[in-house]
Amino acid sequence: MTFLNADLHCHSVVSDGTLTPEALAARAKANGVELWALTDHDEIGGQHRARAAAHDQGLAWLSGVEISVTFAGHTVHIVGLGFDADDAALREGLARTRGGRGERAREMAEGLARVGIRGAYEGALKYVGNPELISRTHFARYLVETGVCKDTYEVFRKYLTEGKPGFVPHRWATLGDAVGWITRAGGLAVIAHPARYSFTPTEEYALFSEFKAHGGRGVEVVTGSHSSAEVVTYARMAQEFGLAASRGSDFHSPDESHTDLGALPPLPGELTPVWDLLQDRVVH
Ligand code: AMP
Ligand code: MN
Ligand code: MN
Ligand code: MN
16 A cells, blocks of 8 residues: 555634634645545534635545544544535534533633633633634633643643533533434544543443444544554554544644644554545545
């Protein structure tokens, strides 16, 4: 297999990234990406712009999304690739998944106010590009702006993760719904950044088994949030479960992200890349 610089995971202003779909496509091109997908959280409103921008840059393109799922009491992200971006059931499912974000954000702000951080809701809103998609990342930017923390990583560690004052538990989509919406819209479902969940080995086995049973076909092996040891671990998991492998930076912002678009190691050679299974869905 010849090396393909595919980057199939990143975020724009349509969710919690800071760049437009057009700026992301230009940055991907400048960084040598050949196949690109924009995977905003719970939202495919940027897909037509992404497709047009990819075309303008001469990038091969796949539709993309990253769906928030609650599994065994934890939040898991499922990436969808190569689906029909006009699919009505997918659109409706995503709209429902986005639904509780406004109320959750108000409760997050209340939690932060209790520890003396005022105005966080209004502050976070300044960073929101899509009114239906207020996320923890927008709060993190506000807390950095106001000097509460030095960077967004510190904000998450101190304020926005389980047990911390700004954390509000949330019920997202089910695993079966997310995989089903993607698959029935003609796409391929992928477990995003599997090393980032705090599952026991038993729970992780259940995630992979149930994901397969629902029709899931891929797993991110090379991502901006995996160490080289984690790449090896999930390459083995891909083989054990008969899953294709994906590759994506999870780029959000030039100021925040450690991994730039396209700046990733290649997939381990023994794996089947997801794009081999999506050849008829790639737009050239
Ligand atoms: P939400 O969908 O509102 O729960 O926000 C999730 C987003 O927050 C993720 O997609 C990341 O962009 C960001 N995020 C989550 N955990 C961390 C962390 N520990 N450090 C930095 N960013 C994080
Ligand atoms: Mn994000
Ligand atoms: Mn994610
Ligand atoms: Mn992501």
